[in-house]
Protein backbone atom coordinates (compact mmCIF):
# COMPACT_ATOMS: atom_id res chain seq x y z
CA UNK A 1 0.00 0.00 0.00
CA UNK A 2 1.45 3.33 -1.10
CA UNK A 3 0.19 6.31 0.89
CA UNK A 4 -0.27 9.32 -1.39
CA UNK A 5 -2.53 11.77 0.45
CA UNK A 6 -5.12 13.70 -1.54
CA UNK A 7 -6.45 17.02 -0.21
CA UNK A 8 -9.83 16.31 -1.80
CA UNK A 9 -12.06 15.13 1.04
CA UNK A 10 -14.30 16.40 3.80
CA UNK A 11 -16.21 14.98 6.75
CA UNK A 12 -18.62 12.11 6.43
CA UNK A 13 -22.19 12.95 7.46
CA UNK A 14 -22.79 12.42 11.19
CA UNK A 15 -25.74 10.17 10.45
CA UNK A 16 -25.43 7.10 8.27
CA UNK A 17 -22.57 4.65 7.91
CA UNK A 18 -20.33 3.21 5.22
CA UNK A 19 -22.69 0.92 3.32
CA UNK A 20 -21.47 1.05 -0.30
CA UNK A 21 -18.31 0.12 -2.17
CA UNK A 22 -18.21 2.08 -5.43
CA UNK A 23 -15.86 0.98 -8.22
CA UNK A 24 -14.54 3.28 -10.95
CA UNK A 25 -12.00 3.52 -13.69
CA UNK A 26 -9.78 6.58 -13.85
CA UNK A 27 -10.53 7.39 -17.49
CA UNK A 28 -7.15 9.07 -17.88
CA UNK A 29 -4.38 8.34 -20.39
CA UNK A 30 -1.86 7.14 -17.80
CA UNK A 31 -1.55 6.13 -14.17
CA UNK A 32 0.58 9.21 -13.51
CA UNK A 33 -1.96 11.69 -14.89
CA UNK A 34 -4.75 9.96 -12.97
CA UNK A 35 -2.86 10.07 -9.69
CA UNK A 36 -1.96 13.70 -10.27
CA UNK A 37 -5.60 14.63 -10.89
CA UNK A 38 -6.86 12.69 -7.86
CA UNK A 39 -4.35 14.54 -5.67
CA UNK A 40 -4.75 18.00 -7.24
CA UNK A 41 -6.67 20.36 -4.95
CA UNK A 42 -8.01 22.15 -8.02
CA UNK A 43 -9.66 19.05 -9.50
CA UNK A 44 -12.04 18.52 -6.55
CA UNK A 45 -12.02 14.77 -7.24
CA UNK A 46 -10.53 11.89 -5.31
CA UNK A 47 -11.15 8.34 -4.16
CA UNK A 48 -10.07 6.38 -1.12
CA UNK A 49 -7.91 4.08 -3.21
CA UNK A 50 -6.44 3.82 -6.68
CA UNK A 51 -5.19 0.53 -8.08
CA UNK A 52 -2.56 0.51 -10.82
CA UNK A 53 -2.64 -1.99 -13.67
CA UNK A 54 0.28 -3.89 -12.12
CA UNK A 55 -1.61 -4.22 -8.83
CA UNK A 56 0.05 -1.49 -6.76
CA UNK A 57 -2.49 0.06 -4.39
CA UNK A 58 -2.45 3.77 -3.52
CA UNK A 59 -4.21 5.03 -0.41
CA UNK A 60 -5.37 8.59 -1.11
CA UNK A 61 -8.05 9.40 1.46
CA UNK A 62 -8.62 7.86 4.91
CA UNK A 63 -11.70 5.67 5.02
CA UNK A 64 -13.29 7.73 7.80
CA UNK A 65 -13.34 10.77 5.51
CA UNK A 66 -15.64 11.49 2.57
CA UNK A 67 -13.74 11.21 -0.71
CA UNK A 68 -15.15 12.89 -3.82
CA UNK A 69 -15.64 10.18 -6.43
CA UNK A 70 -19.34 9.61 -7.08
CA UNK A 71 -20.66 13.14 -7.73
CA UNK A 72 -24.40 13.43 -8.32
CA UNK A 73 -25.51 9.87 -7.69
CA UNK A 74 -28.26 7.80 -6.11
CA UNK A 75 -29.02 4.29 -4.92
CA UNK A 76 -32.01 3.00 -2.96
CA UNK A 77 -32.97 6.61 -2.27
CA UNK A 78 -29.57 7.56 -0.86
CA UNK A 79 -28.13 10.60 -2.63
CA UNK A 80 -25.00 11.34 -0.57
CA UNK A 81 -23.23 8.35 -2.06
CA UNK A 82 -19.80 9.83 -1.29
CA UNK A 83 -20.83 10.20 2.35
CA UNK A 84 -21.91 6.56 2.58
CA UNK A 85 -19.29 4.81 0.49
CA UNK A 86 -15.70 3.86 -0.08
CA UNK A 87 -14.51 4.64 -3.59
CA UNK A 88 -11.90 2.68 -5.52
CA UNK A 89 -10.42 3.88 -8.82
CA UNK A 90 -9.03 1.29 -11.23
CA UNK A 91 -6.42 2.70 -13.58
CA UNK A 92 -7.81 2.35 -17.11
CA UNK A 93 -7.98 4.87 -19.97
CA UNK A 94 -11.72 4.34 -20.27
CA UNK A 95 -14.23 4.92 -23.06
CA UNK A 96 -14.46 7.72 -25.56
CA UNK A 97 -15.88 10.99 -24.33
CA UNK A 98 -14.99 14.31 -22.78
CA UNK A 99 -11.69 14.02 -20.88
CA UNK A 100 -11.33 10.41 -21.94
CA UNK A 101 -8.64 9.20 -24.27
CA UNK A 102 -10.82 6.39 -25.58
CA UNK A 103 -8.51 3.44 -25.17
CA UNK A 104 -10.71 1.26 -22.97
CA UNK A 105 -9.01 -2.07 -22.32
CA UNK A 106 -9.33 -5.14 -20.10
CA UNK A 107 -8.36 -4.91 -16.45
CA UNK A 108 -5.21 -7.07 -16.00
CA UNK A 109 -5.28 -10.06 -13.59
CA UNK A 110 -2.77 -8.41 -11.23
CA UNK A 111 -5.03 -5.36 -10.95
CA UNK A 112 -8.13 -7.47 -10.31
CA UNK A 113 -6.28 -9.60 -7.74
CA UNK A 114 -5.27 -6.44 -5.88
CA UNK A 115 -8.88 -5.25 -5.99
CA UNK A 116 -10.08 -8.57 -4.54
CA UNK A 117 -7.58 -8.36 -1.69
CA UNK A 118 -8.38 -4.70 -0.95
CA UNK A 119 -12.16 -5.27 -1.18
CA UNK A 120 -12.08 -8.27 1.13
CA UNK A 121 -10.20 -6.18 3.66
CA UNK A 122 -12.74 -3.33 3.32
CA UNK A 123 -15.69 -5.74 3.59
CA UNK A 124 -14.18 -7.28 6.73
CA UNK A 125 -14.18 -3.87 8.42
CA UNK A 126 -17.50 -2.40 7.21
CA UNK A 127 -21.01 -3.81 6.97
CA UNK A 128 -21.39 -3.60 3.17
CA UNK A 129 -23.96 -5.95 1.62
CA UNK A 130 -22.88 -7.82 -1.55
CA UNK A 131 -25.56 -5.94 -3.52
CA UNK A 132 -24.04 -2.67 -2.35
CA UNK A 133 -20.82 -3.31 -4.26
CA UNK A 134 -21.61 -1.14 -7.29
CA UNK A 135 -20.14 0.58 -10.30
CA UNK A 136 -20.13 4.33 -10.78
CA UNK A 137 -22.46 3.77 -13.74
CA UNK A 138 -24.94 2.01 -11.42
CA UNK A 139 -25.29 5.07 -9.20
CA UNK A 140 -25.00 7.66 -12.01
CA UNK A 141 -26.30 5.92 -15.15
CA UNK A 142 -26.97 9.07 -17.18
CA UNK A 143 -23.47 10.48 -16.68
CA UNK A 144 -21.07 7.60 -16.20
CA UNK A 145 -20.07 4.32 -17.78
CA UNK A 146 -17.29 3.16 -15.46
CA UNK A 147 -15.92 0.68 -14.65
CA UNK A 148 -17.62 -0.59 -17.82
CA UNK A 149 -18.40 -3.79 -19.65
CA UNK A 150 -14.82 -5.12 -19.58
CA UNK A 151 -14.88 -5.16 -15.79
CA UNK A 152 -15.18 -8.74 -14.51
CA UNK A 153 -18.03 -8.47 -12.00
CA UNK A 154 -18.62 -12.22 -12.22
CA UNK A 155 -15.00 -13.01 -11.37
CA UNK A 156 -15.09 -10.53 -8.52
CA UNK A 157 -18.24 -12.14 -7.10
CA UNK A 158 -16.63 -15.58 -7.36
CA UNK A 159 -13.96 -14.23 -4.99
CA UNK A 160 -16.61 -13.15 -2.50
CA UNK A 161 -16.96 -9.50 -3.56
CA UNK A 162 -20.33 -8.33 -4.88
CA UNK A 163 -23.35 -10.14 -6.23
CA UNK A 164 -23.66 -12.11 -9.46
CA UNK A 165 -26.62 -14.26 -10.53
CA UNK A 166 -25.81 -17.96 -10.60
CA UNK A 167 -25.83 -19.16 -14.17
CA UNK A 168 -27.79 -22.35 -13.74
CA UNK A 169 -26.67 -23.79 -17.06
CA UNK A 170 -23.05 -23.55 -16.06
CA UNK A 171 -23.51 -25.94 -13.19
CA UNK A 172 -23.00 -29.59 -14.11
CA UNK A 173 -25.60 -30.55 -11.48
CA UNK A 174 -28.26 -28.90 -13.64
CA UNK A 175 -27.27 -30.60 -16.87
CA UNK A 176 -29.78 -33.41 -16.41
CA UNK A 177 -32.67 -31.04 -15.80
CA UNK A 178 -32.09 -28.90 -18.86
CA UNK A 179 -31.39 -31.96 -20.99
CA UNK A 180 -34.76 -33.25 -19.80
CA UNK A 181 -36.45 -29.98 -20.70
CA UNK A 182 -34.88 -29.94 -24.16
CA UNK A 183 -36.13 -33.50 -24.60
CA UNK A 184 -39.59 -32.50 -23.33
CA UNK A 185 -39.69 -29.81 -25.98
CA UNK A 186 -38.85 -32.38 -28.65
CA UNK A 187 -35.10 -32.40 -29.20
CA UNK A 188 -33.47 -35.79 -29.45
CA UNK A 189 -31.05 -35.69 -26.55
CA UNK A 190 -29.81 -38.26 -24.10
CA UNK A 191 -30.23 -37.43 -20.44
CA UNK A 192 -26.65 -37.97 -19.31
CA UNK A 193 -26.30 -35.26 -16.68
CA UNK A 194 -23.03 -34.18 -18.24
CA UNK A 195 -22.21 -31.42 -20.70
CA UNK A 196 -21.12 -33.67 -23.55
CA UNK A 197 -20.81 -32.97 -27.26
CA UNK A 198 -24.38 -34.02 -28.11
CA UNK A 199 -25.64 -31.53 -25.53
CA UNK A 200 -23.47 -28.82 -27.02
CA UNK A 201 -24.88 -29.54 -30.50
CA UNK A 202 -28.48 -29.52 -29.29
CA UNK A 203 -27.97 -26.34 -27.31
CA UNK A 204 -26.46 -24.67 -30.36
CA UNK A 205 -29.45 -25.77 -32.44
CA UNK A 206 -31.75 -24.40 -29.76
CA UNK A 207 -29.86 -21.12 -29.74
CA UNK A 208 -29.76 -20.94 -33.54
CA UNK A 209 -33.58 -21.03 -33.49
CA UNK A 210 -34.50 -19.17 -30.31
CA UNK A 211 -31.52 -16.97 -29.43
CA UNK A 212 -29.39 -16.33 -32.50
CA UNK A 213 -27.61 -13.39 -30.86
CA UNK A 214 -25.51 -15.83 -28.82
CA UNK A 215 -24.86 -19.32 -30.18
CA UNK A 216 -22.10 -20.21 -27.75
CA UNK A 217 -23.52 -23.68 -27.13
CA UNK A 218 -23.52 -22.96 -23.43
CA UNK A 219 -26.91 -23.46 -21.86
CA UNK A 220 -27.07 -20.36 -19.70
CA UNK A 221 -29.74 -18.85 -17.52
CA UNK A 222 -31.38 -16.99 -20.41
CA UNK A 223 -31.67 -20.23 -22.43
CA UNK A 224 -33.25 -21.83 -19.41
CA UNK A 225 -35.80 -19.01 -19.20
CA UNK A 226 -36.57 -19.17 -22.92
CA UNK A 227 -37.09 -22.91 -22.74
CA UNK A 228 -39.34 -22.59 -19.68
CA UNK A 229 -41.48 -20.02 -21.50
CA UNK A 230 -41.67 -22.23 -24.59
CA UNK A 231 -42.76 -25.24 -22.53
CA UNK A 232 -45.31 -23.08 -20.66
CA UNK A 233 -46.68 -21.56 -23.86
CA UNK A 234 -47.07 -24.97 -25.45
CA UNK A 235 -49.20 -26.18 -22.56
CA UNK A 236 -51.87 -23.65 -23.55
CA UNK A 237 -52.41 -25.20 -26.99
Ligand SMILES: [Zn+2]
Nearest residue numbers: 024025136146
Ligand atom coordinates in the same frame (compact mmCIF):
# COMPACT_ATOMS: atom_id res chain seq x y z
ZN1 LIG B 1 -16.16 7.03 -11.76
